[in-house]
Amino acid sequence: MHLACHECDLLQSIPPLSERGTAKCGRCGAVLVRHKPNSIERTLALAVTGLILFILANAFPILEFEINGEITATTLIGAVGSLYASGEWPLAVVVFLTTQAAPLSQILIKLYVYLPLWLNRVPWRPGVAFRLLLEIEPWSMMSVFMLGILVSVVKLAKMAHILPGTSLWAFVLLIVVLAAAVASMDTALVWQRLEASR
Numbered sequence: 001m002h003l004a005c006h007e008c009d010l011l012q013s014i015p016p017l018s019e020r021g022t023a024k025c026g027r028c029g030a031v032l033v034r035h036k037p038n039s040i041e042r043t044l045a046l047a048v049t050g051l052i053l054f055i056l057a058n059a060f061p062i063l064e065f066e067i068n069g070e071i072t073a074t075t076l077i078g079a080v081g082s083l084y085a086s087g088e089w090p091l092a093v094v095v096f097l098t099t100q101a102a103p104l105s106q107i108l109i110k111l112y113v114y115l116p117l118w119l120n121r122v123p124w125r126p127g128v129a130f131r132l133l134l135e136i137e138p139w140s141m142m143s144v145f146m147l148g149i150l151v152s153v154v155k156l157a158k159m160a161h162i163l164p165g166t167s168l169w170a171f172v173l174l175i176v177v178l179a180a181a182v183a184s185m186d187t188a189l190v191w192q193r194l195e196a197s198r
Ligand SMILES: [Zn+2]
Pocket: 005, 006, 007, 008, 009, 010, 025, 026, 027, 028, 029, 030
């Protein structure tokens, strides 16, 4: 792997590092690569936890609508469906992208890359998958995700009540777990493993 020093711009090749290894610049001593210990196991464990939370968050009702005096509880994906059906399609799309598509694709691609790595194997087209993950990650990170939820909550609050149940808590935990899964990733280590396997 070749890397330019972020301090002095010296281009140098980084040898494969051990699990807790650190690579420093040969000229100025700046730290170029520092591996996070157990990064692959931790990221994988967080991705699995995220998937379970995602399923829980969508398996239980989170909203309560009152339509013509009748109270109906619905899951978030059910709410997306009713929003779409009632002509509120821009809101339906925002809620769908931020609370469903973004977290689920992030979790699934992470599992796709990290599960084989953990088993010392390499997934099909790993570079494409990992690059895609790095692309969607900032996009699906906290701010957008939170904003989407905030917008939906504020907008939906006029039409519905939020149920403080399993689904809501699973969503709150999911945000925390997704952020932790991003923090535990060691991009340099993954590239090193993928290159070594070629
Ligand atoms: Zn340097």
